[in-house]
Amino acid sequence: MNVRRDLHPILLFCVAVLALSLNVDARTGLARDAAAAPSPNGEVSPEDTDSHVNKPGTNHSVLWSELGLFLALLGMLAYVVNVRITRSLKEEKKAVKTSTVGGSSPKIDSPVKEVKQQQEQEQEVGRQSGLVFFVREEEQFKLENLLDAGADMQNQNYCSSLYKVQLNNNGVYAVKRLKKLQESYDDFDRTMTMVGKLNHPNIIPLVAYSCQGDEKLLIYKYQKKGSLLSLMERYIEGKRDFPWKLRLSMAVGIARGLDHIYRSFEGSETIPHGNIKLSNILLDENHEALISEYGYSNFLDPKSVCLFSNNGYTAPERCLSEQGDVFSFGVILLELLTGKIVEKSGLDLPKWVKAMVREEWTGEVFDKEIAKVGMYAFPLLNVSLKCVAHFPENRPGIGEVLEKIMEVCNAQEDFSCSSSVESSSQDGHALYSVAEEN
Structure with missing residues (x-):
């Protein structure tokens, strides 16, 4: 409490007034004693005797006036002390009330809140700079x-x-x-x-x-390994290999990144990517897929050529949504399987693949590198065709797509020659039905 600290100057003032009053009283008494003192020859003058005898109330009136003054000062001091104490108690009560949660324990900022506040302060400094x-x-x-x-x-x-x-x-x-x-x-x-x-x-x-x-x-x-587009271009030109396992790894990485985006914004405003294509998939030092160009497509004018351009990746409904990103991802899966590049050619790859499947030339769809793995690629082709379904309600969510791709990865070691041959006709019928439905 701060009451004790506030009372120190008040008490000092009270003591000073009391001392002053006592000093005045002492001086008055000395004056009276000096006036009543005998002369050097031991005689008392008649005037002095008469003056004291004739003014018997003088001493009492002085004492009463001093006592009244002292009591008045003491009352004023008591009032000031009471006001100070009341004010201090109110301030401390208010401080305790605002520093408690539910009226019980003091409110203490958690480390997480402190870190968040520090980050916000750093970002504010960054905005100013x-x-x-x-x-x-x-x-x-x-x-x-x-x-x-x-x-x-x-x-x-x-x-x-x-x-x-x-x-x-x-x-x-x-x-x-x-x-x-x-x-x-x-x-x-x-x-x-x-x-x-x-x-x-x-x-x-x-x-x-x-x-x-x-x-x-x-x-x-800056990613010096380039993009998935440059990798495929070098492969088509015969300047590098692009094996099945690396293609499957690319598919898994892109699906995981998209799945993380949509899971991160569950229950809040979702920010679709809106521009999934080969050139926007970069490669890190370990040739892992990195999704780039994310976060600003919803700021682009829908009527401009910047958004929903006719590049072969845009869904038929031409809107920013998870289903639209799934369609674009399905086109990338078809590119990985067929070895054909959509971005610069403008090829309608989903239409071409569906036509090949409908004519039962499914085996001719695959790139020569993919043909080496036999039936391993058929389940992934089936997933691709579901992603590029014409109507958005017929497309799976990106979480389901990731799950199906992971099943392809995990099932490869369990495939045998007999099971591959057996699954060939089954997957062919499944692909045919998907193509007919969409």
Whole structure:
């Protein structure tokens, strides 16, 4: 309590007034004694005797006036002390009430809340400096460093430009400059913050973003292994191998990344990808699939060429949704199985594959590398055709797709020659029925 500390000056003042009063009384008494003292010759003057005899009430009146003054001062002090004590008690009671939860125990911030507050403060500092980071402090840099560094343009279209930037700290980054976006600063900031907090080995992490008026930048670590598109192009040109196991690994990685995206936003606003294609699947150092270009498709104008372009990956309903991403993923699965590239040719691959299956030329669908594994690829082809069903309600969810692909991975070791031959006709009928239904 602070009452004791507040009373110290009051008590000192009270003692000072009391001492002053006693000093005045003492001086008055001394004056009276001096007046009544005998003369040096031992005689008392008649005037003095008469004066004291004639003013018997003088001493009493002085004492009563001093006593009244002292009592008045004492009453004032008592009032001030009472006001101070009451005020202090009210303040302490209010402080205790606001610092308790349910009127019982003090409210203590949890470590998680403290970390969250620290992250929000760091992000606020980043917004003021032009960049909001999602990496450790030692990996961060200033916007001026980024703008002053040399940049090599990698790709450009109507809606964005992609640059390879080498910073002085030997860090190499891919910087995406966005154009033609329709959104407010708050919407962009909220969405990119959600995307930046995603953490999955099959989603390329967002290093930072910048939103300065119409200038919006997304910054990633540069992936020198390239994309799935470049890998397939080199394979078609005969410059590298692309075995079945690596293709199956790519399918699993992409499905896992998409599944993580949709599970992360359960119960809240879902952010579809909207642009799944070979060039947006990057490769890390271990040739693991990394989903890129995620988080901003819903800011693009649906009427512009940036969204729902006729690139062969867009679902017939042309809308941003999980079913739309499943369709695009199904096209990638067909590309992995057939060895045909849709992105630059504009080939309607689902239509071609369904026609081949309908004519019972299913074996001619597979690429020469896939043909080496025999019947192992048929279950994956069946999953692909379900993903590219014409109507979205006939497509499976991405979680179900991942489950089916994992069954293909786990079942390979159990396949035998007899079971493969037996499953050939069964899978062929299943594929035929899927193609007829859609």
